[in-house]
Amino acid sequence: MTTKFLQILIVFYSLSCFGQQITYKHIVDSSAVETNEVMHVFESYIASNPQEKNYSEYWNKEVQTNYVDVDFLASEFQPSLYMGYPIHVLSISSMNGLYQIKAQFSFCKADGTPFVLAIVNYFAKKENGEFKLYNALHVNKQHWKCKTNGMINFYFPGYHDFDFKKAEKLNAFVQRICKNLEVNPTPFDYYFADHFDEVQKLKGIDYYVGMGGESMPSGKASEGKVYCSGLGEYYPHEVFHVQIDEHYPNKHFWVSEGMATFLGGSRGKDLEWHLIKTNAYLKRNPAINLNNLLELDNLDNATAYHYALGGLLVKKVYEKGGWEALKKFMRSGTADSDYYKAIEEQLGIKQTALNAYLRNELEAY
Numbered sequence: 001m002t003t004k005f006l007q008i009l010i011v012f013y014s015l016s017c018f019g020q021q022i023t024y025k026h027i028v029d030s031s032a033v034e035t036n037e038v039m040h041v042f043e044s045y046i047a048s049n050p051q052e053k054n055y056s057e058y059w060n061k062e063v064q065t066n067y068v069d070v071d072f073l074a075s076e077f078q079p080s081l082y083m084g085y086p087i088h089v090l091s092i093s094s095m096n097g098l099y100q101i102k103a104q105f106s107f108c109k110a111d112g113t114p115f116v117l118a119i120v121n122y123f124a125k126k127e128n129g130e131f132k133l134y135n136a137l138h139v140n141k142q143h144w145k146c147k148t149n150g151m152i153n154f155y156f157p158g159y160h161d162f163d164f165k166k167a168e169k170l171n172a173f174v175q176r177i178c179k180n181l182e183v184n185p186t187p188f189d190y191y192f193a194d195h196f197d198e199v200q201k202l203k204g205i206d207y208y209v210g211m212g213g214e215s216m217p218s219g220k221a222s223e224g225k226v227y228c229s230g231l232g233e234y235y236p237h238e239v240f241h242v243q244i245d246e247h248y249p250n251k252h253f254w255v256s257e258g259m260a261t262f263l264g265g266s267r268g269k270d271l272e273w274h275l276i277k278t279n280a281y282l283k284r285n286p287a288i289n290l291n292n293l294l295e296l297d298n299l300d301n302a303t304a305y306h307y308a309l310g311g312l313l314v315k316k317v318y319e320k321g322g323w324e325a326l327k328k329f330m331r332s333g334t335a336d337s338d339y340y341k342a343i344e345e346q347l348g349i350k351q352t353a354l355n356a357y358l359r360n361e362l363e364a365y
């Protein structure tokens with residue numbers, strides 16, 4: 001997960017008091033039978049507690065067969081897109097029986113200014129005579145190019161010339177980490193473009209809170225899918241997440257991000273780059289206490305403590321005990337106390353000594 005997504009994490013649980021109500025802007029054809037059916041299936045879905053990500057009868061067969069989380073937009077926001085924001089349907093349009101629903105998730109703040117979490121798109125189409133929902137990704141990816149190389153289905157915009165060398169390098173990365181971590185590699189879809197917002201658009205996201213700023217490499221992994229921008233066919237960090245994470249569920253967030261950064265870098269820069277930056281920053285800020293490192297979040301918009309220091313700790317564990325030690329580290333528990341305990345067990349460093357230890361280790365960079 002990258003910084004941009006972490007910023008979205010900051011968006012509040014507290015809105016659940018709104019309930020999940022739906023309103024409509026003027027919908028052309030709202031009295032037409034099919035438009036009505038589409039509105040009905042969408043309303044029924046929203047009323048079915050989609051934040052609980054249960055099996056949903058309102059979705060098409062293909063997505064129900066192949067995925068646990070049928071609605072790909074749900075996990076684009078934390079804890080879920082469906083965290084209680086009122087939903088305003090902006091438009092419903094159709095072409096040859098394929099309906100597109102454009103919905104805004106927003107509320108009006110006390111001072112009257114609107115807060116918009118996102119504007120997203122769903123599709124609806126008839127399946128055995130009944131309208132079912134489709135992810136925008138399913139529809140939009142048909143307009144992208146696709147190349148399968150090894151076990152990866154690469155999807156990319158028409159302007160891009162496919163780089164086989166980089167694709168093969170990514171396949172080799174998958175084979176190497178899976179072998180060392182004793183995981184069976186599984187095929188997955190890899191969506192990439194030059195700019196992050198092209199990928200957002202592909203997923204059906206027209207607007208999301210945090211949009212804008214300078215475009216930099218970004219990525220995200222979720223159930224059999226990697227989305228990334230700015231690095232072409234080789235974005236190994238997210239590939240670590242999509243291949244490995246589910247096989248080691250009992251690990252701390254910092255272990256996951258540390259492993260991904262140690263093995264695959266972050267935002268197109270290797271671990272060393274992040275460590276040089278972190279060392280310089282910490283020297284300028286001697287008051288930052290790394291004994292409580294889990295309380296630290298982003299260093300700036302290019303690096304975060306869980307990449308840099310998480311990666312450094314993974315590296316030290318690897319240097320001491322190789323892949324066996326890393327596998328143990330990846331099974332050491334999800335709680336903060338588990339993480340500190342694992343560091344003490346594996347590296348012999350007590351939590352109270354972490355600040356001195358890490359600052360000293362960083363001097364090598």
Ligand SMILES: [Zn+2]
Nearest residue numbers: 001002257260
């Ligand atoms: Zn990550």
